[in-house]
Amino acid sequence: MEIIDRRSNPHGKHLENRRRALTRARDAVQRAVRDAVANGKIREAGQGSAVSIPADALHEPSFHRIFTSGSRNIVLSGNHEFSRGDKIRRPPGGSGKGGSGGGNASDEGGGEDSYRFLLSRDEFLDLFFGDLELPDLVKREIATTEVTAPSRAGLSNDGSPSQLDLGRTMRYSMARRIGLGRPKPEELIEIEARIAALEESRPLSAADVDELEVLRERRSVLRQRLNRIPWVDPVDLRYRRFAQTPKPSTRAVMFCVMDVSGSMTERMKDLAKQFFLLLHVFLEKRYKTLDVVFIRHAETAEEVDEETFFNDPRTGGTVVSTALEELLRVQKARYLSQHWNIYVAQASDGDNSTSDTPRTAELLESGVLPLVQYYAYIEVMGSGAIIRGDTDLWRTYRGIAARNEHLAIRQVSDRKEIFPVFRELFARRPATQGAGA
């Protein structure tokens, strides 16, 4: 008998198999992930979470019989009341239930009708944003090459000892030793041993004396060469060299701009919130450092923290330009456009004081848009009871959007539409991408 402690063996042998199962059910998993998000669980979604997919996505078929007609016998246990000849009403679920039928109905997994996958955050987001990408990301990245990072750039003859490349150094050392014919230390030891042996054994024959002479001669030659040709010479040394290479900046800031005036109902704010969260999660996946700035506005605008932004109600009229001014102020103070990728998401019900709209348009087109990577405007609409035409703001923005590819505007009236709209905004468009660049 032998006992083996396997506890320290690597765990998770089936991670690869699990990945394959996920790949196989990719469509179903993706659908489940998006459903989860549509149900408003984005915040948890960002942390990674569990999704269930229907079992048939991973079904393994086989030839097996099912009992559909005819007659069969089943033996059950636990009889307390029946005698021969009793008749029992069929249990709900019909004839498929009971006896060996259950065993045949499905293979491993028994009555499982769905599989739950615990997805890591990355898996979840990968699936969720599977076919989306950031518009214009590439263009701006090349433009902002401010940050540098060391990268390997071959070898050099000098450098700091900590960067010594031992392998290469020894290779050069060996080549030099062979090339210059450095004797092996073993040979010297052997000769010394032989000399010692001869010196011990007296009297010496003539031949021995001669041999001793030769050996001594050889010994001094070897010693000389050994001393002259060092094991490692400064010329052998090689150091790893690093060069500073510019790296595209991967910092991003996201401005969330929301109208919190009286006309925005809780439901409308909730829709806007969904959109901000999506954008946040999406950007967070792409950027190592992501700052979020919350700006809310009614008649005046102010920068607030997340909590206040979403939960603190305000009332009053609406002046959109104040928000854009605030945005520009914050941007100038903290997020210079050559260092930061800037995204703006604005949500509003489209109300604006009529006198302010031209100013808003002016600020947007000449002030904000040249600075930002992407500007998404979401107009949340009431529950649909009021039929109305395009709002002032919408008309204005539409005009600007026609001239600026990186301004996207959409209308949303229901929670379910949030994600499709989001996808539409960020869907990969290789053709236009190529043309734009």
Added chain:
Amino acid sequence: MSGAMEKATGGKGLLYQGAEWNFRIIRDCYDAIEEIAEKELGLDVFPNRIEIITSEQMLDVYTTSGMPLTYQHWSHGKRFVSHENAYRRGLMGLAYEVVINSNPCISYLMEENSATMQALVIAHAAFGHNHFFKNNRLFQEWTDPSQILNYLEFARGYIARCEEAHGQEAVERILDAAHALQNQGVHRHSGARRIDLRAEQDRARERRAHEDRSYNDLWRTLPVSEGAAPPREHERDALRRKFGLPEENILYFLEKHAPRLAAWEREIIRIVRLISQYFYPQPQLKLMNEGCATWVHDRIMTRLHELGRIDDAAFMEAIHSTTNVITQPGYEQGSTSFNPYALGFAMMKDIARVCVDPTEEDRRWSPDIAGNGDPLGTLRHAWAEYRDESFVLQFLSPRVMREFRMFRLLDDTREPYLLVDAIHDEHGYRDIRRTVAASYDPSTFYAELEIVDVDILGDRTLRLEHRTRSGQLLAEDDMKLTLRGLANLWGYRVVLDEIDAPSGKVLASHEANASTGG
């Protein structure tokens, strides 16, 4: 007092106290258990290897039906996920042991187990199951425990190499189609059974290389001879014989005769076939195997207690655990089948009782063993020579039927009700026993399909027959998918007829074409 006890553990005293275990305790327990198992119970086992694992590793082991390694496939991932979920949601406690029919016989002990549970598992798995694996005739005939681990290693490597060479997708396609036919991958009725897995690995490459060299693509391109005279009947018979038809082992047939498969594809089919053959006996022996192991551990734990090697607390824990395992929920709890631990253990205990202390009834029902005074010999004989079906037919006694309060239902779909047509009384015993036994008959688990004809002179249509059982047709959706996979492996049209066995009437006919042309 405990100090005195501890001193005594060195000799014949207590093996351990409390729940903590360490490797010395496991070794001591093993030695004590081995002595009882071999000297008192006369068990004959493969050499044992005991592996300590964590619960997470136990989940891994579950996924591959207890095998420590296997090739990579998404279906294993699926099983892993469903086990993992069941475990995390607390629906399923992990079985405290898994044992592998291999030589040496590997038993897994979970690190979370208490010392008593470790001892119990050693008795259950390393001796109970192990003895059964080594001695049962069906296992002996069908499996090659000394080579299975090496073969799985080979299979894993081979399939990984195929994935490198031909792409994961191509390999997956073959595996999916072959997995669907797993249950049709055994020579159930012919003589060819146990396969020398070692020689398999050695020969695999050679054989494929030879087939590669001698394969001639030309014959595939022969034009379909429409004008030719229809072949005479005796020619067809000769061809059928050449192809070994009828053939129940569909995977074998495909591996040998499917015209379009590449050598590596044949080898993958072969791997699936050999592995499924290895697992073939297990469902037919589940009742006996668990019954044997449970009886053995129960007996050994009792003896350890009698000999003063474990204390009362440990013995209570062992009884408690055994009781949990052998619970049989009744039909009212929604149970539609027998817990193999419960029925198996009850039958083993009953056999032992009949041997030493038979009643009048027992003498009537099992005259050949009643009062023979040799319970161990009788049990060992049963463990070696029977499978679940014949075991039930031979040994299920009225007493056990009463204990389980068995009753039989007649489920006739033409009637709006289920009829109780036998209960545990003098009139019902034989009926009940026959039905229970029949439910363990392998032909109830597996659909009986055969390849009956292949139109090799014409369009190469492969013709299969399913002999239905009392109106039970194949589940349609699954059948279609499986048939499509089969057609893809065969490379040409496949036709499946479902026939009513007694009358020969065709009840349904299906067909599928290979999806990838020429």
